[in-house]
Amino acid sequence: MSKTKFPLFCGPSNRDLSPKARYRCMRNSLLIVMLAITLIPLSITSGLNFIQYQQLLREDSQANARWNAESARATINAYLEKLEAAITVVIDTYSFEDLSDTRKLEQIFRQLKKEHQGLVDLSVVGPDGIQSGYVGPYGLAGKDYSDSLWFHKALTRRMYVSEVFTGFRNVPHFVVATSQKDPYSEQYWVLRASIDTETLDRFLALADTEALEDIFLINDSGVLQSGSRYHGGAMQDFQLTRKPKQNDILIYEETRGDSNFYRAVSRIPNTPWLLVLDQQGAEARKIWHVFKDRLLLTLVLCFLASGGMVVWLSRFLAGKFREADETRDAILSETEHSNKLASIGRLAAGVAHEINNPLAIIGEKAGLMQDLVGLDQDFRHKEKFLSQLDALQNAVVRARTITHRLLGFARRMETSLTLVQLNEILQEVLSFLEKDAAYRNIHVILQLQENLPVIRADHGQLQQVFLNVINNAIDAIRNDGEIHITSRRENHKTVMVAISDTGPGIAPEILKNIFEPFFTTKGNEEKKGTGLGLSITYGLVQKLGGKIEVSSEVGVGTTFIITFPVYNEGSEGESNDRA
Amino acid sequence: MTAHRILIVDDELDFGTTLAERLELRGFAAKAVGGAQEAMEALAADWRPDVVLLDLMMPGVDGLATLDLIKQHDPKIQVIILTGHGSTESGIIGMQRGLFDYLMKPVDIGELIARINEAGAQ
Numbered sequence: 022m023s024k025t026k027f028p029l030f031c032g033p034s035n036r037d038l039s040p041k042a043r044y045r046c047m048r049n050s051l052l053i054v055m056l057a058i059t060l061i062p063l064s065i066t067s068g069l070n071f072i073q074y075q076q077l078l079r080e081d082s083q084a085n086a087r088w089n090a091e092s093a094r095a096t097i098n099a100y101l102e103k104l105e106a107a108i109t110v111v112i113d114t115y116s117f118e119d120l121s122d123t124r125k126l127e128q129i130f131r132q133l134k135k136e137h138q139g140l141v142d143l144s145v146v147g148p149d150g151i152q153s154g155y156v157g158p159y160g161l162a163g164k165d166y167s168d169s170l171w172f173h174k175a176l177t178r179r180m181y182v183s184e185v186f187t188g189f190r191n192v193p194h195f196v197v198a199t200s201q202k203d204p205y206s207e208q209y210w211v212l213r214a215s216i217d218t219e220t221l222d223r224f225l226a227l228a229d230t231e232a233l234e235d236i237f238l239i240n241d242s243g244v245l246q247s248g249s250r251y252h253g254g255a256m257q258d259f260q261l262t263r264k265p266k267q268n269d270i271l272i273y274e275e276t277r278g279d280s281n282f283y284r285a286v287s288r289i290p291n292t293p294w295l296l297v298l299d300q301q302g303a304e305a306r307k308i309w310h311v312f313k314d315r316l317l318l319t320l321v322l323c324f325l326a327s328g329g330m331v332v333w334l335s336r337f338l339a340g341k342f343r344e345a346d347e348t349r350d351a352i353l354s355e356t357e358h359s360n361k362l363a364s365i366g367r368l369a370a371g372v373a374h375e376i377n378n379p380l381a382i383i384g385e386k387a388g389l390m391q392d393l394v395g396l397d398q399d400f401r402h403k404e405k406f407l408s409q410l411d412a413l414q415n416a417v418v419r420a421r422t423i424t425h426r427l428l429g430f431a432r433r434m435e436t437s438l439t440l441v442q443l444n445e446i447l448q449e450v451l452s453f454l455e456k457d458a459a460y461r462n463i464h465v466i467l468q469l470q471e472n473l474p475v476i477r478a479d480h481g482q483l484q485q486v487f488l489n490v491i492n493n494a495i496d497a498i499r500n501d502g503e504i505h506i507t508s509r510r511e512n513h514k515t516v517m518v519a520i521s522d523t524g525p526g527i528a529p530e531i532l533k534n535i536f537e538p539f540f541t542t543k544g545n546e547e548k549k550g551t552g553l554g555l556s557i558t559y560g561l562v563q564k565l566g567g568k569i570e571v572s573s574e575v576g577v578g579t580t581f582i583i584t585f586p587v588y589n590e591g592s593e594g595e596s597n598d599r600a
Numbered sequence: 601m602t603a604h605r606i607l608i609v610d611d612e613l614d615f616g617t618t619l620a621e622r623l624e625l626r627g628f629a630a631k632a633v634g635g636a637q638e639a640m641e642a643l644a645a646d647w648r649p650d651v652v653l654l655d656l657m658m659p660g661v662d663g664l665a666t667l668d669l670i671k672q673h674d675p676k677i678q679v680i681i682l683t684g685h686g687s688t689e690s691g692i693i694g695m696q697r698g699l700f701d702y703l704m705k706p707v708d709i710g711e712l713i714a715r716i717n718e719a720g721a722q
Contacts, residue, residue: 374657377684378612381705385618388709392625421706 040346048339055335059327067320074312078303083272083283085232086300090270090285093228093236094296097289100224104137104197105180108214112201117210120145121153123162130156139220141194146172148208157215159190175211176200182292185218185246185255193218193255195246218255221247232306234282234299238289246294251277261286264295280305347537351556373424380424384417440475440588441483443508443518450487451506454495462501470509473516477588478565486565489558490520490581497524497579510587517584526575535571604720607649608632609639609666610682611658615705619653622709628716636661636669643673650720651700653712656683656690664694671698678719682707 038046111120111129120126130143142157150167166172169188175181175198183196198213225236225247238246243260245252252259263286265271270287281302288295303309391410394400451465458465494504502523511517527535536559562569566586573579606628610616616632623630631647633639635658643649652670656663667679681694684705691702700719703712 374685377705378615381684381707382612382615382618384706385615385622389618389622389625392622396625417706418708421704425704 044339044343047342048335051335051338052331055331056328059331060324063320063323063327067316071313071316075303075309078306078309078312082232082300082303082306086272086283086285086298087270089228089230089233089236089300090287090296090298093225093298094287094289096224096227097221097238097292097294097296100137100220101182101197101289101292104140104214104216105182105199107133107137108197108199108212109180112199112212117145117147117153117201117203120212121147123154123156126154127156133214137214137216139216139223141215141217144213144215146211146213148176148203148206148210161189164189171196171198171213172211174198175213176209180291184240184244184293185221187256195221218247228298232301234277234301236296236298238294239297240293240295251299261295261297274302275299355557355560369427373427376420376424380417380420384414384421387413387417438477438479441478441480442473442475443483443516443585444469444473446480446483447487447506447508447518450484450491453488454491458495458504461495461499463495463498463504464502465504465506468505468507468509473508474510474587476516476565476585478585482561482565486558486561486583487518487520489555490583493555494520494522494524494579494581497522499524511584514587515584516587517582519580519582521578521580523578526577527571527573527579528575532571532573536569603627603629604650604716605648606630606651606653606716607639607642607647608653609634609636609658609663610653610655611635612655623713623716626709626713635659636666639666640669640673643670643677648674649677651716652677652679653682653716654679656681657685664690664697667694667697667699678722680715680719682712 111133115125115129120129126143126145130140133143134140142155142159142161144152144157144161145154146166147153150165150169150172152162152164152166155162155164171181171183171186174183179199181196181198183198185193185195187193194215194217196213196215198211200209200211202209221238225238228236235250235252237249237252239259239261240246241264243258245255245257245259248254249257249259262275263271263273265286265288268288268290270285272283272285275282275284277299281304283300283302285298285300286295387410391407391414394403394406394410397403400406447467447469451467455465491504491506498504504523505519505521507519507521509517536555559569562583562585568584570582571579572582606620606623608616608620608630610632611634613632613634616634620630620632631642631649633642637660639652654663654666654670658666661669663681663683667681670677670679675698678700679694679698680701680703681691681699682703682705691699694702700722701715703715
């Protein structure tokens, strides 16, 4: 079947399509319009929902990154502040000489180590940069720090936290140093505590959550101050693209491979460090996947449900349109049919009337001749003449019978309700059909109730009803079978006629359509049906206030039951005796 | 029984005169006229029929109007319509206006005489 045969939309150019194609394209048009009406708003709503939730999750992820960064910064800050406070207490309490005493220094170191994890060593450096006291694992006593950057910075500040460096020990660490003025020499000396970078790693690890991709410290020159999951250990190089001003937390989006993440960068006050925290992007979060899956599932279910509904509805509506059109066509055909019959009726009546007059003249002339010849005793060939005139009179009688019958037919074409006896109508109809039935060896068995009440109906239309049904029964049997016709009074309100045949029966799927216009099963046979017979019958029975029902069993036969209301004169007493 | 006087009113004069002749052969006094006017002239000429056989479809004054004229002239005259253009309606209207019977052409002479006798006996 080519595509052009069933176009999607029907326009004026599709008028010459076949009815099937027209209904098909009407159905398609309905389908497309209704799908658009239902699915477009659904898609828009879902899209908006998607975008809004994504936005919400992004904001949430950013807020999360900020909060985590703040929390990690506070942890490191707290550690440093506590250590700084402890060192300050020591330097305020003890003199340079006290702390240059290794035993004293060791005592203090042990005390500090208990409270400050990660503390590697504690040392005192004199104003000349020579380490005069040292407690720790590296044996750095007597080392000269006069050229060290941290030493000079510590001298100029009350408290100094260094960058991570390797120094004499060749192990990455940082120092927290404070200086004090010696009251006698008026020169500054330094108390220094070294902390290994693993301590920083441990603190940073505290901030680790499921959504955290990486967290590390870095200095302004791009040297890692702690280990990073993606960029290596301390002292490795890594360049940040953006840095915050002062103490703000800067958050921006970064890409690693295929995935996006949020990077929060903040300075840790009074240190040379920047805290860098990489937080999973909104799209990488589990909750986002769950949302997407659910949205998709809802959307698919809604699409399926509305798609199904729309398909059903468009079929249903197209079917209804088709039904309405067919009913209209049937009514038109029926009207046309009745009009045609009425015209034939009028024509027949006209012809009959016109013929009756000359026929009457012929009859009278022939009659007069008969009279005169009959009176004349001496008329030659009298017998032969009279017999000829008799034949002429017989022909007139035959012609009169025909014209009278034609007039009767014409009268039946006009609907006129009279009181009729169903049994008489059945007999009349059978007189038309009995020859056909006998020829096909079909026995018609009558069980007609006597004194059946009369009904008020149109004689001709009732004839047509029974003619159709009995004709169908004969067609169904084809050859050899029986037709049972029963009439009886059902109750005080109705009379019924049952017409059963021993035909092949009708399948249920056909039975339900049997009264629909243009529905025919006679298509393949030489006697093609119009599909209007039973539809017209149904209409006529309804018009006469009756009811027609059909029941059938395949292989057994079919029964039509037609009921009519009994005619009641006034409120009581049927006029059956008038029939 | 005295023979009845029959007036046949029919525009088909050939039919009327033939029928009149046949009725006369059967002892009736019969006269055929071609329309309402002649019929009324006949009535006025003191030829009072007992039964009028009246056609329905006639040019000028039709059968039902002629029936009214006859009944106005003498309600006792019995009228039988004898027509080729019969219809139940005109029959019913005629009966309401005092028509005795309604017969369709062509009619059997025996049946016609029986009706004439019935009408004449009224």
